[in-house]
Amino acid sequence: MVLEGLGSSLRETIRKISNSSYVDKQMIDEIIRDIQRALLKADVNVKLVLELTSTLVKRVNEEKPPAGMPQQDFVIKIIYEELLKILGENSTLKLKPQTIMLVGLYGQGKTTSAGKLSRFFHKKGLSVGVIAADIHRPAAYDQLEQIAKSLNIQFYGERNEKNPVKIVKAGLEALKDLKVKIIDTSGRDSLDNELIEEIRDLKKSINPDEVLLVMDATIGQQAGPQASAINEAVGITGVIITKMDGTGKGGGALSAVAAIHSPVYFIGTGEHLEDLEIFDAKKFLSRLLGLGDLETLLETFKETNITEEEAEESMSKLMSGKFNLKDMYDLWEKFAQPGIIKRMFNALPLAKMPGSKQLESVDLDSAQSKLENYRVILDSMTYYELEHPDEINAKRIARVARGSGKSEADIRMLLREFKSMKNNLKALKGNRGFKKMLKNQIRSGNFGLDQLEDVG
Numbered sequence: 001m002v003l004e005g006l007g008s009s010l011r012e013t014i015r016k017i018s019n020s021s022y023v024d025k026q027m028i029d030e031i032i033r034d035i036q037r038a039l040l041k042a043d044v045n046v047k048l049v050l051e052l053t054s055t056l057v058k059r060v061n062e063e064k065p066p067a068g069m070p071q072q073d074f075v076i077k078i079i080y081e082e083l084l085k086i087l088g089e090n091s092t093l094k095l096k097p098q099t100i101m102l103v104g105l106y107g108q109g110k111t112t113s114a115g116k117l118s119r120f121f122h123k124k125g126l127s128v129g130v131i132a133a134d135i136h137r138p139a140a141y142d143q144l145e146q147i148a149k150s151l152n153i154q155f156y157g158e159r160n161e162k163n164p165v166k167i168v169k170a171g172l173e174a175l176k177d178l179k180v181k182i183i184d185t186s187g188r189d190s191l192d193n194e195l196i197e198e199i200r201d202l203k204k205s206i207n208p209d210e211v212l213l214v215m216d217a218t219i220g221q222q223a224g225p226q227a228s229a230i231n232e233a234v235g236i237t238g239v240i241i242t243k244m245d246g247t248g249k250g251g252g253a254l255s256a257v258a259a260i261h262s263p264v265y266f267i268g269t270g271e272h273l274e275d276l277e278i279f280d281a282k283k284f285l286s287r288l289l290g291l292g293d294l295e296t297l298l299e300t301f302k303e304t305n306i307t308e309e310e311a312e313e314s315m316s317k318l319m320s321g322k323f324n325l326k327d328m329y330d331l332w333e334k335f336a337q338p339g340i341i342k343r344m345f346n347a348l349p350l351a352k353m354p355g356s357k358q359l360e361s362v363d364l365d366s367a368q369s370k371l372e373n374y375r376v377i378l379d380s381m382t383y384y385e386l387e388h389p390d391e392i393n394a395k396r397i398a399r400v401a402r403g404s405g406k407s408e409a410d411i412r413m414l415l416r417e418f419k420s421m422k423n424n425l426k427a428l429k430g431n432r433g434f435k436k437m438l439k440n441q442i443r444s445g446n447f448g449l450d451q452l453e454d455v456g
Contacts, residue, residue, distance in 0.1 A: 009038035042251035132157030
C-alpha cells in the first residue's frame with residue numbers, strides 16, 4: 001500500500017515517544033532526525049520537510065502541554081497537527097448540479113477517475129454525463145464511451161474534432177439537462193506550454209464549478225512543481241489521488257497537495273469503478289500514525305447495542321493488562337456479531353506498531369467462525385483456569401479436551417490465540433490518555449476525532 005513505508009517509520013517514532021520516561025533536547029533531536037529521514041525516504045519535498053520539522057522544534061520548545069497532559073502525549077499531538085496541515089482540511093464535493101473539469105498528465109488516471117466520479121454521483125441519485133475532450137489519446141475516447149455504457153450514463157464526444165473547446169461547448173449543450181457534467185481533458189507525458197495553454201483556454205471558455213487535479217500517488221518529487229504550474233494556470237479546486245493501492249512511496253503526492261493548498265476529495269484504491277473513497281484527512285493520518293480509527297471503534301461499540309456502561313467496562317478490561325480467558329469469553333459474548341471483533345481490533349490505536357506482534361497473527365476471522373467451539377471449551381474449564389490461563393498445563397488441557405469433546409490441539413490453539421491477542425492489547429498501555437478520551441466520547445456520544453488532543 002502507498003505510504004506504508006512512511007507509516008511504518010512514523011509509527012516507530014510515535015512508539016519511541018510513548019515509551020520514553022521523559023522528553024529532553026536529546027530526545028527531540030532524535031525524533032526530528034527520525035521524522036526527516038522517514039519523510040525524505042518517502043519522496044516528500046526537501047523544502048517541505050525542513051519547514052515541517054522546523055515548526056515542530058519551535059512548537060515543542062515554546063508551547064506547554066495543557067494541565068494533566070504528559071509531555072510525551074503533547075509532542076505526539078504536535079506531530080499529528082503539523083502532518084495534518086500537509087494533508088489539508090477535509091472537504092468534499094457537493095451533491096449539486098455542477099460541471100467538473102479533470103486535469104493532469106498522461107497515465108495519472110483521469111479517464112478512469114471520470115468514470116469513478118460518474119458512478120459516485122450516479123449512485124447518489126444525480127443524472128450524470130461525461131465529455132471526451134482528450135484530443136491527443138484516441139483510446140481515451142473509446143475508454144470513456146465504454147465506461148459510460150457500463151454505468152448507463154450519457155456520453156458526448158467528437159472523434160475527429162481537434163478543438164477541445166469546441167467539443168466541450170457542444171457537449172455541455174447536448175448534456176444541459178443533466179445535473180453533473182464531467183470533462184476528461186488531455187494530458188502529456190510531461191508538463192509543457194501546449195498543455196498549459198489548452199487547459200487554460202478550456203477553463204476560460206467554460207468556467208467549470210470544479211477543476212480537479214488527478215494525480216498518481218507514485219509520481220515522485222516532480223509532483224509538486226507540476227501541480228503548482230497547473231494550479232497557476234487553471235486554479236485547482238480539489239485533488240483526486242489515484243493508485244493508492246500500489247507500492248509507491250507517496251510522498252510526492254503529499255508534497256503536491258501541500259504546495260497548492262487544495263483539498264484531497266477522493267483517493268483511488270483500485271482499478272474498478274467502485275474503488276473510489278472519500279478522503280478523510282484526520283482518519284487517514286490517525287491510521288498512518290497508529291493512533292487508531294476512534295470513530296470506527298466507537299461506531300463498532302454502538303452496533304453491538306450494549307449499554308455505555310458495558311462498553312466502558314469492556315474497554316477498561318482490554319486496557320487493564322489483566323485480560324484473562326474469562327474476559328475474552330465475556331468479550332465474545334458481547335461482540336459475537338459477524339465482523340465486529342475484527343473491526344474493533346483493526347481500529348485500536350498502536351495495533352500495528354513495528355516491534356509488536358501484528359494483529360494479522362491473531363486469526364480473528366477464524367476465531368469468529370470457531371466461536372461456538374471455543375465457548376464449549378471455555379465452559380469445560382474451571383473458574384480458576386479461566387482466571388489463570390498461564391497455569392493451564394498439559395494435564396489440565398487433557399482434562400478440558402475430554403470434558404468438551406474437542407481435541408487437545410483445539411485447546412492449545414485457543415490458548416495461543418488468547419496469548420497473541422493479549423500481547424497486542426499490551427500496546428495500548430503506552431498510549432496515555434486514550435482510555436480517558438474514549439470514556440468521554442462514550443458518555444457524550446461524540447464519535448468524531450475532534451478530541452484527538454486528549455489522546456496525544
